[in-house]
Amino acid sequence: MADSSRSPLARSVLQQCLHAKLQVKPAEPDSEAEWVEINRGLVIYICFFKGASEEIIPKMVKTLLNVKLSETESGKYVSVLDLPGSILIIPQATLGGKLKGRSMQYHYNIEKEIGMELYSQFVAQCERELTANTKCAEADVVLKHGTYGNRQVLKIDTNGPFTHMVEF
Numbered sequence: 001m002a003d004s005s006r007s008p009l010a011r012s013v014l015q016q017c018l019h020a021k022l023q024v025k026p027a028e029p030d031s032e033a034e035w036v037e038i039n040r041g042l043v044i045y046i047c048f049f050k051g052a053s054e055e056i057i058p059k060m061v062k063t064l065l066n067v068k069l070s071e072t073e074s075g076k077y078v079s080v081l082d083l084p085g086s087i088l089i090i091p092q093a094t095l096g097g098k099l100k101g102r103s104m105q106y107h108y109n110i111e112k113e114i115g116m117e118l119y120s121q122f123v124a125q126c127e128r129e130l131t132a133n134t135k136c137a138e139a140d141v142v143l144k145h146g147t148y149g150n151r152q153v154l155k156i157d158t159n160g161p162f163t164h165m166v167e168f
Contacts, residue, residue, distance in 0.1 A: 007108070008167035009052040010060060010118075011095045013045040015156070015163045016069055020088045022146050023153035033153075036144035041085030042069065043156060044126075047095035048110040048118050057118065060168050061125045069164065084135040087126060089145040090154065091119050116148045 020043050025034035044064055068077040070085055080087060093115075097104035109115070123145045130136050130143050146152050 007051070008049060009056050010046065010048045010168045012047075012060065012064055012166045012168075013092070013095060013163060014064065014067065014069060014166065015043040015045070015158065016071075017041060017043050017088070017156050017158050019157045021155045022088060022090060022144070024147045024150070026153075036088070036146075038086035038088045038142060038144055040070075041083070041087055041141065042080040043088045043090065043154075045090045045092035045095060046119065046122060047092050048115045049096055049108045050110050052110055052114075052118060054118065054121055056168055057121050057125055060122060061129055063166065063168070065126065065129055067164075067166070069162065071159075081129070081133050081136060084133065084139045084141050086141040087130065087143045089123055089126060089143070090152065091115075091146055091148045112149060119148045 017038070018040050019037070021035050021037040023033050023035050027033040065081050065087075066079045068079050070078050070080055070083040072078055072083070093106060093109055094104070096106050096109040098106075098108065110118070123143070127143050130141065
């Protein structure tokens with residue numbers, strides 16, 4: 001996780017869910033809105049800051065997919081991979097906001113092109129981890145993700161506000 005002596009390179013918020021649906025393309029005059037959705041699993045909101053590079057991605061993936069946040073029927077907490085559960089990844093630039101006066105500023109966020117590349121690499125590595133996990137493959141869980149740089153509509157059902165922030 002983030003070393004307290006330096007600024008974080010990335011921030012993630014994790015939210016367990018029973019069902020989540022994300023609009024990845026708004027409706028247009030000639031087409032309907034496009035959505036992706038998952039059933040029980042984990043929603044990962046992610047934001048990269050200036051200075052982040054591809055070296056941080058493996059640590060992020062390993063940490064976020066293995067943190068024990070999902071409660072089993074016996075009351076034990078397990079990772080989304082051990083549940084097994086689906087994953088929805090949402091790029092969330094607003095996680096990099098700092099309050100100045102009564103306005104939010106985003107001076108620490110990474111440049112859009114670099115952030116888009118890191119986001120793409122993060123999604124790809126998460127997909128590889130999910131595919132390589134036997135429990136997930138057998139349970140037919142899925143990984144879905146949002147579109148970097150677009151405002152997106154989210155509908156989520158949870159079994160309680162069980163939200164966590166992790167910095168890298």
